[in-house]
Amino acid sequence: MTAHDHHDVLGTLMRDSLDHCVKCTICETFCPVSNVTPLFPGPKYVGPQAERFRVPADESPDDSLDYCSGCGICTQVCPQGVHIAEINTQARAKLRERTGFKLRDRIIARPDLTGRLGTPAAGLANRTLRSRPLRLVAERVLGIDHRAAVPSFAGRTFQAWAKGRTSPPAQRRVAYFHGCGANWYEPDSGQRTVELLEWLGCQVDVPRGQSCCGLPLQSNGMFGAARKYVRRMARALAPAARQGIDLVGTSTSCTLMLKREAREILGMDEDPDLRVVSDNMYDICEYLVMLHERGELRTDFRPLPLTVTYHAPCQQQGHGVGKPALDLMALVPGLRVIENDATCCGIAGTYGLKREKFDIAMDVGKGLFAQIGDARPDLAVCDSETCRWHIEQATGVKTVHPVEVLHRAAGLS
């Protein structure tokens, strides 16, 4: 079956899914934001109900949808198939078009640009980001909360590392979608991914020209710019996909963006590059579990006598593939994994960076932080980078991608 059979989630029909809402309130019980603040009245009100009053020429009846973090949990739990989060993201973009985009949002929505600017002067840039007085100024001037976790510039790029090496030929070829996070902020994690995939018997291509997938722009309502980013990224990845090479990414929200959200929310279903990228895109844990199910995953991991907690971020849950990271970590002898029972850590990409939302993000994450604190783990594990930075800052527990655990268990670090 092709995606053309999925018209109920694309184009105007996605918005029309609001007619399926029976006001059952299940989304309200799961919404992490409305459960901690009255500023957001919840997905049911702001989504299927308020959407009826949003007509193209008119102003939105209610600005509270700005407080939706876009975690997507409402869509996941809705028993009627209403695309609540997607409807809200589109409505928020229209709201922002009217109210204008803040300078702050223009900056934090372009992690590639900040990466490009910060990397050559990483030392200075990192000192700036760690300087309390300068952060207070940034909070005053820009509205980026001075307490929010921000990444460090690595001072080198993953692409530079990848350019200088060739992956040994192997029967299975995968193309690594590293995006902006691994390139400018966590090149080590990109390297570990390549090393792990090679250990697992894959030849790893790193398509050139990758930057940011456009998700932060989409979340901040800048759809025009987001589409440009998506097109550029899809152009970079499509040649590999057209050769039948599977695309594998470590940034779970970004793999979801290219797999599904750009087609659904940005309405880019007709872009041929995106279509082939979307059809062949896998989150890395999803991919490795798929190999394991086919009996094709190397599993001679060495014992790892550690206790770790695992939080499946909301965007990972948006893939609808369960919690493959848990299945993979279960293959590691001696590793004790404590599954966290939380829907969202609060950061939701760039949401928790914002001065007016930082406290909400901390309240949303409170339960998760307590679970991690109580477990006293050696490491916390989570698939999404912004969540890792947020969790690490809030709990003081070193927080890593599942790949890092497997990399250790493979004896590579």
Next chain:
Amino acid sequence: MSRHDVVVVGAGMAGLTAAVRLAEGGATVLVLAKGVGATHLSPATIDVLGYAPDRVDRPLEALAAFAERHPGHPYGVVGAAGVAAAVPWFAERFADGPLAPYAYTGTADENLLLPTAVGVLRPSAVVPETMAGGDLRDGGEVCVVGFRALKDFHPRLAADNLSRHPGVTARGIELDCVPEGRVDVNALGFARAFDDAAFRKDVVARVAGRLHAEERVAFPAVLGIADPHAVWSELQDRLGRPVFEIPTLPPSVPGMRVFATLRERLRRAGSRVVLNNVVTGAEHRGGTVTGVRARVGLRDVVHGADWVVLATGGFASGGVELDSRWAGREVALGLPVAGIPAPGEERFGPAYFGEHPMARAGVAVDADQRPVGADGARVFDNVLVAGATLAGAEPWREKSGEGISLATGHRAAGLILDAAGSAQRSAVAATEG
């Protein structure tokens, strides 16, 4: 393609019951669902049989005759024994569940009469301990306490209606306390507030001096979501009298407690619920299903399975659909739908709460819960159907919904475990022989 002993389709009462029993019995289980099921909308009492058509006092005793009068009813398939086995199993899931010592009480032998939010007495058999104090079979004095900020629960309305029942004297009082910092609060918001000692103290202070000597106290079912037993016990202690919950309109906090308990039991047994998987068909070889096809986002996947339990619900949940030409369709596996009135026959009765023949439409099954066609022949040998998808019941009128879901889900799991066990035994015998 992933491979599982059992794929359960649907995450409501029937699906979760089947999944937990299977997983705890040693099967690898994957629960696929479009979204969260109707537990969140259910009062979470186990209504076995309330009306048949007169009010039933002893449901288990009444079951055999009831099933005989209603051929094709799910209770005819599971029998009284199926219900009698499922009820204690369900109660035991709570014993060392995540909310313990929160417990269920009562048996399928007799019905209690519990107030609804509009003050009607409703027969129900097995209920949360926090509701059992509302049994008004012998009448009594009740003070219904509500909150102005909690929509759709009106204590004076409930009390006025309750007072119309012989032997019942009721009055309502409404409190003005709002959980801190909240504006618009639903039942879950109040339940979270009740988990907080300061809020409880405030409520007790506002209620304590206003109670008559013989009155018991009813609250909307919002007495805690993290530790409901502690909240309820503390209120009883502090008010010095029985306290009980009355189910609210959705979201249902007691329903969420059921969901949390069963989901956690499932997780502990090594299985999980995966949402946003819309099952669209079966892969099969002849009468044997080898896997289910599901739509996940924009992608189609196949989940391999030796067995499938179908528990997607009926018309209300979208498990069964009717098109404009009055043709029925079971949406997940495309099973035949039985019981749709023929052209010219009565489909709906004139009274809203009256009999509606259409309500009995659903998937017909044989004695082993396998789906059957109009000719009575099995459609698939390894698919079992449970819950509201089944044909033959009018759960709203019978007050039998949870009883059917629990008993058929429980029995479906038992049939699969038995079959898998005997297959294993014959394999062992073959090797040894």
